Structure formats: structure tokens, C-alpha cells
Amino acid sequence: MTFIMQLRERWASSDSMVCVGLDPEPAKFPPKFAGEPDALFAFCRDIVDATAEYACAFKPQIAHFAARGAEDALERLIAHIHATHPGIPVILDAKRGDIGSTAQHYAAEAFDRFRADAVTANPYLGRDSVQPFLNRADRGVVILCHTSNPGAGDFQDLDVGGRPLYQHVAERVARDWNGHGNCALVVGATWPEQLREVRAIVGDMPLLIPGVGAQGGDVAAVVANGLAADGAGLLVSSSRAILYASSGDDSADAAASAAKSLRDEINRHR
């Protein structure tokens, strides 16, 4: 089954468009993980198991593991998700982008080493830099379009031939790069107007929406501007607001409550 098919099934079976972000920061872990040598894996595993019911996808962010030399924990975490929660797709947030000969190794890293169902990619180097990911028809390629950060517009809003650059990205991905039907786009919740423009360009293409929760994006505006015509189409991603909903040893329960609240809030506006 392809990433997009898996995602569509999961949207329906979970009645959720919440993507649980996995950004482990040991300084924020609850006391019970102090001195635990495998804390990164154990913390994330507990969050995954507690929130799976409310998740349409999980999104581990690679830097949070790699910075600590914990790629093996990331590998085991993704294996745990596949084994324990089959049917929930894993999006590796790595924002890869390089010349083709290097990009093919990034594709192998994401899909063969880590066994992610999809990976985030940066379109700045052009199509050949993304091609090794696009070639994997069963896996998803989630391409940065309009990111959530305050400086997103520095380049992404630049006028290029009468339209902002991010709209060219949306158009190019939807019309030219999506031959295998395995593309999705990243649009920040913090930019609702741009989200509306992107949705109008790309039809029902899935959109990964970071920026609710800790970054302050408005859930109602996300749903109003980003929902696809089929009533789905969104992966509303939240990391810190779910992971660190409590700093105590009840953090997994608190994460489940936060994920459930986000799911319910999204669904209220659908």
C-alpha cells in the first residue's frame, strides 16, 4: 500500500487529522527518565503508545535524534510504530535536498534505513534533487512550500513573474512532480492566507501543517483554509504542545489528552 493510500485509510479509521510530532528534548523529560540510558527511545515510545488512538501519522524530527548520536533510537522507534501501530504512517522530518548523487543516499536513509513511509524534502535545488525520493512510488515526499517560521517569507513570498515563489512550488509539485501521486506539501498553520492559496492550487493533495500549539497557529483558520473538498487532506502537526503537556510522570497521559483535544478541536471545525 502506498503512503497516500495508507494516510487516506488512517484519516477515515481514526477520524483524526492530528500528526503527532516526536521532537525529544531530554531536558524536558519527566523525572522518571532521569538516569535512563535509553531515555530518548523510552520517552517517545510511551508518547506513541499513549497518543496512537488520536493520530493519523507520527512525525519524528531527525535532528532531535542525530544531535545526540541517537539514530539507533530513531530506527527502533519507527520499527516500534510499524510493529505496534500498523497502519499509522511515519513521516521522517529531515527536510532533505542535495544534488541527485547525494539525494539518492538521503532517500535510502529515510526509506531503507529508517523505514519511514514519507520524508520531508526541500525543493530549493530543483526537481533532480527530489527525483530519488519521487521515484519511490510507494513512499511519500512532503515538500516544503510555505514554512511556519517567522522568516518564511524572506524567499518564499518573493514575487517571481507576478506570483510569490511558494505558489510556483505548489503549482510545480502538483502539475509536474506528482506523476506517481506520492507528493504532499508543507504549509505552516501560521500563514492561513497562503494556506488558502495553496489549497486552491493543489486540489486534494495532502498538506502537512506544522505551527499549531507552541507556534500559536489557529486551528479554526487551518481547517477553514486548508480542508480539501473531500473533507480531509490535512495532517495538523503538533510536537511540543503534546510531548510536554505535563512535565510530571503523567506526561504520556497528558500527551494523550492534548492529542485528543487537538483532534476534537479540528473536527469541530470540519
Ligand SMILES: O=c1ccn([C@@H]2O[C@H](COP(=O)(O)O)[C@@H](O)[C@H]2O)c(=O)[nH]1
Ligand atoms: O515549516 C515547518 C516545517 C517543519 N516544522 C517542524 O515541525 C515541528 C513543530 O514543532 P512544534 O513543537 O509543534 O512547534 C518541528 O519538528 C519543526 O522542525 C515546523 O515547525 N515548520
